[in-house]
Amino acid sequence: MYQLGNLVKELSDKHGRARDSLIPILQGIVERHNYLTDEAMVEVAKELDISAAEVYGTASFYTFLDTTVRGKYVIRVCKTITCSMKGKSEIIQTLEDMLKIRVGETTSDRQFSLIETNCIGWCHKAPAILINEMPYTELTPEKVVEIIKGYMQKR
Amino acid sequence: MEKRGLNKVDLIFEKIDPKEVLTIAFKMSPADIIQQVLDSGLKGRGGAGFPTGLKWKYTAAVKEPEKYVVCNADEGEPGTFKDREILDRVAYKVYGGMAIAARAIGAKKGIVYLRGEYKFLLPQLMMELEKFHKLVKEIGYDFRINFCMGSGAYICGEESALFESVEGGRGEPRNKPPYPTTSGVFGKPTSINNVETLVTSMMIIKHGPESYSQLGTKDSRGSKVFSISGDTPTPGIFELELGMSVQEFVNEFGDGDTKAVQVGGASGFCVPRKRFEQTVIGFEGVPTGGSMKLFNSSRSMYNVLHNYLDFFAEESCGQCTPCRVGCQQLLKGVEKVKKGEVKSTYLNELVKLADTMKVASKCGLGQSVGNAFKTIVENFREEIIY
Numbered sequence: 001m002y003q004l005g006n007l008v009k010e011l012s013d014k015h016g017r018a019r020d021s022l023i024p025i026l027q028g029i030v031e032r033h034n035y036l037t038d039e040a041m042v043e044v045a046k047e048l049d050i051s052a053a054e055v056y057g058t059a060s061f062y063t064f065l066d067t068t069v070r071g072k073y074v075i076r077v078c079k080t081i082t083c084s085m086k087g088k089s090e091i092i093q094t095l096e097d098m099l100k101i102r103v104g105e106t107t108s109d110r111q112f113s114l115i116e117t118n119c120i121g122w123c124h125k126a127p128a129i130l131i132n133e134m135p136y137t138e139l140t141p142e143k144v145v146e147i148i149k150g151y152m153q154k155r
Numbered sequence: 156m157e158k159r160g161l162n163k164v165d166l167i168f169e170k171i172d173p174k175e176v177l178t179i180a181f182k183m184s185p186a187d188i189i190q191q192v193l194d195s196g197l198k199g200r201g202g203a204g205f206p207t208g209l210k211w212k213y214t215a216a217v218k219e220p221e222k223y224v225v226c227n228a229d230e231g232e233p234g235t236f237k238d239r240e241i242l243d244r245v246a247y248k249v250y251g252g253m254a255i256a257a258r259a260i261g262a263k264k265g266i267v268y269l270r271g272e273y274k275f276l277l278p279q280l281m282m283e284l285e286k287f288h289k290l291v292k293e294i295g296y297d298f299r300i301n302f303c304m305g306s307g308a309y310i311c312g313e314e315s316a317l318f319e320s321v322e323g324g325r326g327e328p329r330n331k332p333p334y335p336t337t338s339g340v341f342g343k344p345t346s347i348n349n350v351e352t353l354v355t356s357m358m359i360i361k362h363g364p365e366s367y368s369q370l371g372t373k374d375s376r377g378s379k380v381f382s383i384s385g386d387t388p389t390p391g392i393f394e395l396e397l398g399m400s401v402q403e404f405v406n407e408f409g410d411g412d413t414k415a416v417q418v419g420g421a422s423g424f425c426v427p428r429k430r431f432e433q434t435v436i437g438f439e440g441v442p443t444g445g446s447m448k449l450f451n452s453s454r455s456m457y458n459v460l461h462n463y464l465d466f467f468a469e470e471s472c473g474q475c476t477p478c479r480v481g482c483q484q485l486l487k488g489v490e491k492v493k494k495g496e497v498k499s500t501y502l503n504e505l506v507k508l509a510d511t512m513k514v515a516s517k518c519g520l521g522q523s524v525g526n527a528f529k530t531i532v533e534n535f536r537e538e539i540i541y
Contacts (some may be wrong), residue, residue: 020341022323029305061325062306064271065205080233081421081462082384082448116433118309118466120272121236123448124391133274 007032008043017048022058026065034074034113063117071106071113072152076130080119086126087139092116094141098148112151126134161407162396164370164378166358167351168244173251173287176361177294183360185215188259192356194364196376201227201312201349202419202444203519207356210346213336214260217344222262224253225340225347226300229270229317231309232420233466234446237380238350239273240392245354246280250287250300252353255360257298260346265300268317271307304373308471313338314347315519316472327474328518351380371397375437379445386451387412387418400440404430404447412451415534420446421463422523425456425530455537457493460528464489466496467524478521481512485528492540499540502532 011028015021023045029040036059045052059065068073077092078081092114096102101113105111122128125137129144136147180188191420193208214222226249230238242249253265269277284300291298296444303321305311311320315329339345348356355377359367371377375397384390387408405413416426426434426441434440436447450459464486473479488505491497509525516522532539 018323020321020323023320024304027306056324058323060326062271062308064305064307064527079462080466081459082234084458084462085385085454107405117307118470119231119233119235121230121239121270123234123382127160130272133271135275136273 002026004033004037004040004043008040008047012044019050022048022050022055023062023065026055030065034072034110035068035070041067043110057083069106069113071109072109073111073131074113074115075101076115076117076120078118078120078122078126078128080123081117081118082123083113083127088127090141091127091129091139091144094144095148098145112148160530161399161403162378164394164396165193166362166378167241167248167354167380167394168355168418169358170245171248171361173247173357174290174294176357177251177254177290177296179296180258180360180409181296181367183258185259185261188255188360189215191251191364192259192359194423195359195367196364196371197352197359197367198375198438199349199353199399200351200355200379200444202232202422204438204442207348210336210348211256211259213334214344214346217337219344221264221341221343222260223340223343223345224256224260224262224265225314225317225321225345226253226265226267226350226353227267227310227312227314227317227347228273228350229305229468229480230310230415231270231475232422232444232446233463234384234420234448235382235444236327236384237382237392237445239276241354241380242273242276242434243279246283247287248354248357249350250272250284252348252355252357254287254291254296254298255302255356256346256348256353258296260344262346263297263299265298266303266321266340268303268305268311268321270305270311272305277302277304307382308472309466310472310518310520313520316518317347317489325472327472328520330517342491350442368470370437372437372439374439375435375476379443381447382445383408383447383449385448386413386454387449397437400432400438401426401434403438405431405449406437408447409449412453414452414454415456417448417450417459417527418446419526420448421466421527422520424526425459425534427534430534456531456538457489460489460531460539463527464524468522468528471520475515475517475521477512477515478517478524481508481521482524483515484508485524489539499536502536506532
């Protein structure tokens with residue numbers, strides 16, 4: 001709690017405490033802690049002097065402002081038409097086998113979350129995924145294994 | 156089949172000296188800048204196609220000391236990726252276009268709303284921005300740009316939803332009027348333009364409206380950056396003169412077995428093979444923000460439609476009932492028809508629902524779900540049913 005309070009203060013000092021600072025602050029928390037806990041949202045509400053419901057209402061609108069547990073590396077697999085035509089299912093299968101989780105789940109060590117997402121703007125290099133903010137394109141199951149191995153060694 | 160070449164253009168990615176063009180622009184009066192953009196015939200490149208010069212003229216006409224130029228870089232339409240490429244390769248021209256728009260409407264502040272999916276571009280965009288701020292200072296113009304990051308919501312590409320998001324709220328579209336030109340971001344007069352539109356305006360100032368308006372057709376002047384994907388041997392970004400038919404496009408980019416082209420993304424129109432010849436890509440035919448998806452005969456159009464409806468059901472903001480419930484019911488409806496749980500005539504009811512959504516939805520999202528739905532159902536009815 002103590003650390004969280006510090007982070008919220010630090011972010012509010014950086015972005016300001018006006019209403020339009022809310023999203024940058026929430027984005028900052030997600031960047032550091034992967035998702036928004038109830039405590040974090042209450043803390044932000046206090047800092048900006050708005051109701052916690054308003055913070056939650058805003059956060060829950062945006063898919064990147066997760067309010068459920070997410071791992072350190074959030075893998076978002078594009079499921080929109082071109083990626084889906086060009087082998088999205090094999091990519092998902094490979095990730096599920098490797099991480100031993102299903103779409104929507106997080107590994108028990110809280111390192112990886114696997115979710116599907118809508119068009120991420122790489123249709124000409126499909127299939128594509130985002131790991132946190134980094135895009136990886138023209139994927140094959142082999143390439144995915146290499147990429148994830150790289151992240152596993154990073155921890 | 157006759158194979159005619161398409162006219163490839165290099166305006167958007169052409170290397171220019173921003174100082175030279177901005178100096179020209181700042182010597183012109185705001186009214187002259189607006190007149191040049193009006194004369195060029197440029198229409199917004201995000202998809203809706205509102206004349207850019209008019210947008211600037213209306214915003215300029217409002218007497219209010221604080222105004223904004225907003226660059227809409229929340230490119231989310233399935234199949235569109237040209238704005239990412241433009242920001243990646245020629246961000247200085249996007250900023251330059253914003254400065255010219257600012258000069259035209261009398262704004263001192265600019266905002267770039269960048270979709271969260273493109274956050275990896277931010278470090279290089281900030282470096283370019285620093286250079287740009289130095290340049291405008293040198294020229295002696297008071298204009299600053301800030302970045303605002305999206306967080307994964309397609310609807311925030313809708314202008315008033317984007318304003319709500321910048322102001323720190325849920326990205327729910329506002330009622331119109333008032334239009335952004337009188338009450339946009341923070342309630343101030345705002346000109347909100349697509350990334351490509353801003354770059355194009357800068358090139359119009361550089362080359363003059365006459366040479367620009369020689370490209371294209373009466374209703375669709377100039378050139379456009381297309382994002383091409385799907386069943387094509389050459390997916391990617393291509394800048395082409397407007398006015399070609401879908402057939403000419405398919406001759407160039409098809410794989411020899413193209414059965415349909417989805418023009419304008421999930422919210423756009425499906426053009427089947429029998430209509431390739433007669434359909435023009437542009438405002439006189441099928442408009443597009445740049446998304447062009449080719450499907451060959453191995454693809455099931457049911458899967459395409461299902462994918463789009465699933466997309467809309469997730470991305471509808473849920474604020475107005477026609478769109479929130481409509482998207483879900485269209486999705487469930489086609490699933491039921493496919494499984495044979497209802498008679499195939501149920502599709503007619505769904506078409507009526509799509510028509511209702513067009514009339515009753517609050518914003519462009521709900522209003523355009525019917526475009527893809529109707530054009531796919533009408534042209535590929537048997538693929539939806541069997």
